[in-house]
Amino acid sequence: xxxSISGFSKLSKSxxxxxxxxxxxxxxxxxxxxxxxxxNTNDKLQQLHDEFIENTITNxxxxxxxxxxxxxxxxxxxxxxxxxxxxxxxxxxKAAKFWMDRGGFKTEVISTTKIGQVHFMFQGDFExxxxxxxxxxxxxxxxxxxxxxxxxxxxxxxxxxxxxxKTQDIQGYYQLHASFETxxxxxxxxxxxxxxxxxxxxxxxxxxxxxxxxxxxNIQIVxxxxxxxxxDCLVRAEVSCKIEDLYEDDSILPxxxxxxxxxxxxxxxxxxxxxxxxxxxxxxxxxxxVLATGNDFRAIEACVHAYASRNGTYSxxxxxxxxxxxxxFWIEIPLALGTVGGLTGLHPLVxxxxxxxxxxxxxxxxxxxxxxxxxxxxxxxxxxxTTGIQQxxxxxxLMNILNQFNATDAEKSTLTNHFKTNTxxxxxxxxxxxxLRM
Numbered sequence: 445x446x447x448s449i450s451g452f453s454k455l456s457k458s459x460x461x462x463x464x465x466x467x468x469x470x471x472x473x474x475x476x477x478x479x480x481x482x483x484n485t486n487d488k489l490q491q492l493h494d495e496f497i498e499n500t501i502t503n504x505x506x507x508x509x510x511x512x513x514x515x516x517x518x519x520x521x522x523x524x525x526x527x528x529x530x531x532x533x534x535x536x537x538k539a540a541k542f543w544m545d546r547g548g549f550k551t552e553v554i555s556t557t558k559i560g561q562v563h564f565m566f567q568g569d570f571e572x573x574x575x576x577x578x579x580x581x582x583x584x585x586x587x588x589x590x591x592x593x594x595x596x597x598x599x600x601x602x603x604x605x606x607x608x609x610k611t612q613d614i615q616g617y618y619q620l621h622a623s624f625e626t627x628x629x630x631x632x633x634x635x636x637x638x639x640x641x642x643x644x645x646x647x648x649x650x651x652x653x654x655x656x657x658x659x660x661x662n663i664q665i666v667x668x669x670x671x672x673x674x675x676d677c678l679v680r681a682e683v684s685c686k687i688e689d690l691y692e693d694d695s696i697l698p699x700x701x702x703x704x705x706x707x708x709x710x711x712x713x714x715x716x717x718x719x720x721x722x723x724x725x726x727x728x729x730x731x732x733x734v735l736a737t738g739n740d741f742r743a744i745e746a747c748v749h750a751y752a753s754r755n756g757t758y759s760x761x762x763x764x765x766x767x768x769x770x771x772x773f774w775i776e777i778p779l780a781l782g783t784v785g786g787l788t789g790l791h792p793l794v795x796x797x798x799x800x801x802x803x804x805x806x807x808x809x810x811x812x813x814x815x816x817x818x819x820x821x822x823x824x825x826x827x828x829x830t831t832g833i834q835q836x837x838x839x840x841x842l843m844n845i846l847n848q849f850n851a852t853d854a855e856k857s858t859l860t861n862h863f864k865t866n867t868x869x870x871x872x873x874x875x876x877x878x879x880l881r882m
Contacts, residue, residue: 464501508526513544524736525729558626558670559624562619580646604623628782629782629806682772683818687770725824737801
């Protein structure tokens with residue numbers, strides 16, 4: 445029977461686990477055994493993991509794989525990917541190899557601007573508020589200098605602050621809309637600290653501004669927070685080659701493949717039902733690298749999908765064309781990433797992943813991540829427009845199905861050979877393993 449508990453966060457880890465398993469599980473000892481099975485045997489490393497979040501009871505593992513042969517701007521990379529979905533790493537690797545022989549990926553960082561906002565309520569004349577803002581704008585920046593001085597030394601800092609009138613949406617609602625350059629840091633803590641200082645200065649200065657009435661001086665700060673929507677933190681990645689160089693085998697002519705591929709992209713540009721799945725495939729590649737490098741995949745996902753809807757309809761993030769006999773496939777995507785701060789300096793596997801990528805700057809990581817998304821999308825569309833998605837995906841999924849049936853090593857070997865020439869479905873595997881065991 446479930447029950448509430450007071451002071452749970454103050455309990456030791458072992459006491460937390462005791463309460464969890466005794467309250468929620470029919471076999472407390474078995475549940476405890478599974479939880480402890482995923483602890484790290486190195487106590488110091490386990491303590492590090494325990495301190496990443498609150499109320500830790502165990503570790504939740506994801507496979508960390510690598511996709512080699514990524515040629516990006518003439519430099520070879522092996523890309524780390526943390527993901528549980530079958531065929532993602534294989535598809536990325538296959539796309540990387542395909543394009544390595546055709547000039548590789550070309551990338552460019554278009555902009556790295558990030559955004560934060562102070563949301564506030566003001567009941568008064570907008571022109572007076574605008575005059576007040578103009579008077580104190582330089583002071584807002586000056587009084588945040590104790591926060592920004594180290595970032596400024598490295599070439600980053602506050603880029604600009606604007607006053608935005610949002611009263612057409614909510615009565616009395618305004619923003620201080622600030623832009624930032626945070627270099628190799630994702631910059632969330634830096635931006636939020638600056639915003640909270642802006643809010644403090646803004647409110648204090650309003651009390652002393654002679655142009656405000658007594659009521660107008662009482663500006664209400666609602667909240668100060670960065671935005672994960674960064675449409676000006678953009679990176680572009682592309683691949684291109686002559687149409688005839690798209691030839692890989694006799695299953696489809698290069699011209700037919702190129703036309704079908706472009707048609708598939710155009711469908712995702714206009715059909716939201718297809719665009720969501722299309723972009724999900726892109727995010728298979730992006731999220732896997734974002735996770736492996738200790739970045740915030742939830743922030744990336746939220747931003748990317750907002751960006752895909754920026755024109756009023758949810759649409760494809762990638763695009764393709766044929767021009768003068770050249771096939772080009774590209775993506776422009778907003779990615780706010782960091783290679784310093786957060787987990788990047790704490791998690792041992794994140795450190796290894798960044799070293800594997802030659803210790804990239806944030807701009808370089810943006811380009812690598814965008815390439816992973818484009819490669820994943822190319823592999824998916826290539827399968828969809830030729831053999832179909834299930835042939836490759838289900839073969840990669842075969843091992844998961846065999847594990848569901850607790851197949852032995854010998855059974856796995858036999859059935860892997862069997863399904864090299866037979867279609868993989870859950871029912872087909874179930875039937876094959878039943879026959880084998882009979």
